[in-house]
Amino acid sequence: MNPYVRDRINRKLDTLADERLYQILDYVEFLESKYAEKSAPVANVFTRFAEGVEDKLRAGGVAVSTVSETMGFLNKAMGVLNGVAQTTMTVAGDVVSAAKTAADQVGAPPPATTTPPQPGTQPAPPGVPPTPPSAAA
Template sequence: MNPYVRDRITRKLETLNDERLYQVLDYVEFLESKYAEKPAPVANVFQRFTDGVEDTLRAGGLAVGTVSEAMGFLNKAVGVLNNVAQTTKTVATDVVSAAKTAADQIGAPPPGGAPTGSTPANPPSAAAQAAPDGAPPAPPTAPPSAPGSNPT
């Protein structure tokens, strides 16, 4: 949008009362529905809600001043809710970051397995490792005797 045209329109709109501004809004929405060259930006859930409430109040035949006052209160509430949502998102991001940092500092094992470089607590004996599948392990053998000693 051309910023000069937008500023000029804004200056002209500031001279109108709320009733005329709603007429301008209706006309702009009509023009948008007929001639828009690109889709309007998607409003967040809070903005869509307030727009719906405003349209409902206007369709109900309430006075323009009443609608404007109600929308002022509603917009303040939406501002608070937006701040709460942003703060919640920031806190969640901080918690995830702190958890990742803590996991890195304590050397947490990689997901799904034992840490690399670890050894089993009870390694199998050499005889059990050498036995073929299904065969019983070989009996333990006596340690070799020292040279010069008598085995009996």
Template sequence: MNPYVRDRINRKLETLSDERLYQVLDYVEFLESKYAEKPAAVTNVFQKFTDGVEDTLRAGGLAASTVTEAVGFLNKAMGVLNNVAQTTKTVATDVVSTARTVADQIGAPPPGTATGAPAAAAPAAAAPAAAVPAAPAGPPADLSAAAGSPPPAPSAPPSPSPLPS
């Protein structure tokens, strides 16, 4: 875009009210849909959401000042969410970097490699069979006998009591 034309348009736009600016925006979007020589710049999810809310509020007939105020709040929220997303990305990068450093120090494969899981299982599989105690063939028939206590006496069903006549 020619910077001189952009500056001249901006100077002209500064003299208009919000209602007229929305008319200009509508006209620019119309011109873009008909005559754009290249696709519009890709916006992020937050900006698309804000634009959608703004268009919905305008379609609802709200005053331009109300729409402007609402979009201002959304833009502030968008800034906060962008900061949160950037911070989360930074923290995740730091965690992965630290995990790789620790893995390098102890000689383990770095996280996320295909050899990570089998290498950890290999030492257990290489243990000699004699070092592993043999498991009993099955549970004893009477668990109380295995614990060293006498088996409990079988309980008899209660006898029916005679009904009074």
């Protein structure tokens, strides 16, 4: 979107009451359904939920001021839930990383017993030390 047009539209929108802004939103959604050149970005689950609540309130004839106040509360709650979700993802990533590190340390053989196999020989089974090359001949 052209940033100059966006700024101009925002300046015009700042002068209008919430009731008119909802009318504009309805019109923009109508235009999007008819003429959109690309699909809108997918909103996260919290945003979709809040927009669904907002649409239900508006369809039910709830006063615009009540809808605005309710959406303010929902937006604060969504901010908290997004923070919790981000923290949970970070902790889960740390747990996975620590588990991989521990698994690598437990499952890897000690560096002193690691010798590349000699051509023409078979690797020793696990737990059996490799045969020195002079004894195999």
